[in-house]
Amino acid sequence: MHIPDGMLDTKTFTTLWGGAVVGLGYASYWVRKHFDEKKIVLMAVLGALIFALQMLNFPVAGGTSGHFLGGALAGILLGSWPAMIVMTAVLLIQALFFGDGGITALGANIINMAVIGVFVGPFIYHLVTRFGQSLTLKVVGAAVGSWLAVVLASVAVAIELWISGSAQFFVALSAMTFWYAIIGVGEAIITAGVVAYIARVRPEIIDEGQQQTKKSLVSVSVVLAIVAALAVGFSFLASTHPDGLEFVYFEMGVGSASVPSSSIMPAPLSHYLVAGISNNVLSGIAAGGIGVILTGLVLLAVVRILARRRNRQAPALNGPEPDGR
Amino acid sequence: MGAESQARLWLAGRLAPQTLLLAALILVVGIVLGGRSSLVVALAALVAVLLLTIIVQARLRRMLLRSLVVLPVVGVIALFMPFRYVQEWTLAGLGAAYSGAVGQMLSLVLIPWTCLLVMLLLLELCSQADLLYALERLRLPRFLLLLLNFSYRYVSSLRQQLRASHRALVSRAPLMSRRRQVRLYGNLAGSMLIRSHDRGERVHAAMQARGYNGLLPRLVRQKMQAADLACLAAALFFAACLVLL
Numbered sequence: 001m002h003i004p005d006g007m008l009d010t011k012t013f014t015t016l017w018g019g020a021v022v023g024l025g026y027a028s029y030w031v032r033k034h035f036d037e038k039k040i041v042l043m044a045v046l047g048a049l050i051f052a053l054q055m056l057n058f059p060v061a062g063g064t065s066g067h068f069l070g071g072a073l074a075g076i077l078l079g080s081w082p083a084m085i086v087m088t089a090v091l092l093i094q095a096l097f098f099g100d101g102g103i104t105a106l107g108a109n110i111i112n113m114a115v116i117g118v119f120v121g122p123f124i125y126h127l128v129t130r131f132g133q134s135l136t137l138k139v140v141g142a143a144v145g146s147w148l149a150v151v152l153a154s155v156a157v158a159i160e161l162w163i164s165g166s167a168q169f170f171v172a173l174s175a176m177t178f179w180y181a182i183i184g185v186g187e188a189i190i191t192a193g194v195v196a197y198i199a200r201v202r203p204e205i206i207d208e209g210q211q212q213t214k215k216s217l218v219s220v221s222v223v224l225a226i227v228a229a230l231a232v233g234f235s236f237l238a239s240t241h242p243d244g245l246e247f248v249y250f251e252m253g254v255g256s257a258s259v260p261s262s263s264i265m266p267a268p269l270s271h272y273l274v275a276g277i278s279n280n281v282l283s284g285i286a287a288g289g290i291g292v293i294l295t296g297l298v299l300l301a302v303v304r305i306l307a308r309r310r311n312r313q314a315p316a317l318n319g320p321e322p323d324g325r
Numbered sequence: 326m327g328a329e330s331q332a333r334l335w336l337a338g339r340l341a342p343q344t345l346l347l348a349a350l351i352l353v354v355g356i357v358l359g360g361r362s363s364l365v366v367a368l369a370a371l372v373a374v375l376l377l378t379i380i381v382q383a384r385l386r387r388m389l390l391r392s393l394v395v396l397p398v399v400g401v402i403a404l405f406m407p408f409r410y411v412q413e414w415t416l417a418g419l420g421a422a423y424s425g426a427v428g429q430m431l432s433l434v435l436i437p438w439t440c441l442l443v444m445l446l447l448l449e450l451c452s453q454a455d456l457l458y459a460l461e462r463l464r465l466p467r468f469l470l471l472l473l474n475f476s477y478r479y480v481s482s483l484r485q486q487l488r489a490s491h492r493a494l495v496s497r498a499p500l501m502s503r504r505r506q507v508r509l510y511g512n513l514a515g516s517m518l519i520r521s522h523d524r525g526e527r528v529h530a531a532m533q534a535r536g537y538n539g540l541l542p543r544l545v546r547q548k549m550q551a552a553d554l555a556c557l558a559a560a561l562f563f564a565a566c567l568v569l570l
Contacts, residue, residue, distance in 0.1 A: 002398075004395050004398060004399055004437035004440070004441065005353055005356070005357050005436060005437050005440035005441070006356070006357050006360060006361065006399070006432075006433065006435075006436025006437040006440060007399065007402060007433070007437065009361060010357075010358060010361075013357075024469075028466055028468050028469065031468065032468065040468075040471060040472065040475065040529075041475070041522065041525040041526050041529045042522050042525075043472055043475075044471075044472055044475030044476050044478075044479060044525065045475075045479055045483075045518060045521045045522050045525045046518065047472060047475075047476040047479075048475075048476045048478075048479035048480045048483045048521070049479075049483055049514060049517060049518050049521065051476065051480050051483075051484075052480060052483040052484040052487045053487070053510075053514055085468070085469065085472060086472065088469070089469060089472040089473050089476055090476065092469075092473065093473060093476060093477065093480070095444075096346075096444070096456055096460075097448065097453050097456060097477075099391070099392070099394075099395075099441045099444045099445055099448070100394075102353070102357075102437065102440060103350055103353045103354070103440070103444070104353060104354060104357045104440075161402065165409065166402055166406055166433060167402055167405060167406060167408075167409070168405065168406075168408035168409045168411075171405050171408050172402075172405075175401075175405070189510075189511060190510050190511045190514060191511070192511060193509070193510065193511010193512050193514070193515060194511050194512075194514050194515040194518065195515075196511070196512075196515075197511065197512050197515025197516060197519075198515050198518070198519065201515070201516075201519055202519055205522075
């Protein structure tokens with residue numbers, strides 16, 4: 001699941017780095033606001049445990065092996081935003097100290113494992129446990145959530161490789177989802193095992209995590225906004241090859257008659273290049289940087305609006321304090 | 326220490342860890358940006374990194390062996406990459422796609438391998454504690470740094486415990502089905518998490534009582550000097566050459 005350096009092209013890794021930095025910025029703001037220092041111990045222990053578990057391979061069909069990812073488990077136990085920081089710390093240690101996963105691809109790895117993993121798993125877990133708080137439902141929610149988190153993360157990897165031109169879409173998608181659907185079963189069993197054990201022995205840890213997830217339901221919307229904005233970023237910065245619609249329109253000559261000969265206003269980053277920079281790579285980097293900044297500004301605006309709305313709603317929901325203070 | 330590691334020790338002692346980390350990051354970005362556009366650039370980067378490894382007298386054999394771990398992943402992706410260019414799904418079509426994409430396939434393998442060699446060279450020159458210090462000097466958010474310090478502190482002990490438990494599990498129940506084994510990993514991990522958490526809370530309280538401020542102490546605090554700036558300039562120059570060539 002860890003993408004090494006060189007697999008992603010400039011526009012893809014810069015966009016994903018931008019998305020990861022914005023997400024991490026909000027996550028650290030959220031954690032500073034809601035978490036006390038005691039919780040950091042749990043976060044660190046969980047980070048180290050996930051790191052250790054990722055090194056332990058379990059057998060998968062066909063003589064291959066897979067390893068635990070842990071995003072869903074971290075999300076269920078801590079809540080999604082703190083779990084994002086924990087997973088980022090794990091990925092950072094792996095990339096810097098062990099050469100596992102690339103430096104330029106770290107943004108992509110954060111999005112795949114520390115965003116998709118930690119939001120999808122707890123979200124499904126929360127949905128399932130809405131029907132009851134029995135141990136069985138908790139185990140089922142954890143298992144389904146973690147399996148889905150792994151499979152969706154693998155889909156994201158396939159899409160990123162395809163956008164970067166490193167793999168053909170259907171080959172990458174089918175290969176990744178096939179293997180990770182199997183590996184996800186191991187992930188689901190381990191996550192369910194940990195959740196079942198902790199629910200029996202120390203249920204308050206899971207309950208606290210679930211409260212954090214409930215508190216941060218808005219955060220799920222924010223992450224969806226991040227993903228949507230990234231998708232928009234990708235479409236702006238995507239491959240120089242025509243997409244399906246463009247291909248049908250221009251290559252097959254379907255819509256050439258209806259296309260005006262010149263546009264009303266020239267696009268500022270036409271062909272993903274900045275005018276005035278002759279070197280294509282540097283020009284592409286500059287265009288990517290501008291795209292990232294624009295995406296970041298849009299995300300910042302979304303987060304600010306959501307936070308302002310929540311602050312406005314909070315006094316109305318809580319009502320006036322009884323002693324008038 | 327043998328005489329063969331003198332150059333490595335000299336370099337590591339002369340340059341601040343934050344310089345080495347920054348230089349490595351600059352090189353990696355340069356290799357990725359330059360190497361994707363040309364196989365010659367990717368090859369030049371690999372040769373340069375290998376030469377640098379020899380010059381600083383790092384353990385080349387060890388680095389090469391460790392770097393092999395990246396090859397299965399990138400090898401598979403490189404093997405299937407030409408599928409993008411298949412015009413018609415016949416043997417001739419596949420052959421044409423593969424013959425046209427040999428350079429790209431090689432680049433796709435060489436770049437990750439070279440980047441991993443750069444990171445391994447960094448690890449040869451810096452200890453992990455040095456790298457944590459470098460991250461602190463580079464103003465990584467304090468919260469993340471705290472988490473990295475703690476995780477780094479717990480990783481080795483948790484790994485040892487997990488391996489010991491795994492050995493015990495396999496030796497005591499060799500005929501247990503894979504499914505039950507995986508389920509037991511869950512219980513194992515859960516119990517380890519609870520035990521480590523309880524112990525971690527006690528250790529954290531004790532560390533705070535002794536004046537722990539969230540960072541691991543370090544005797545020598547290296548600041549950037551002229552040699553560091555020269556090293557960074559060299560890394561920038563090399564990366565720029567790779568990109569602009």
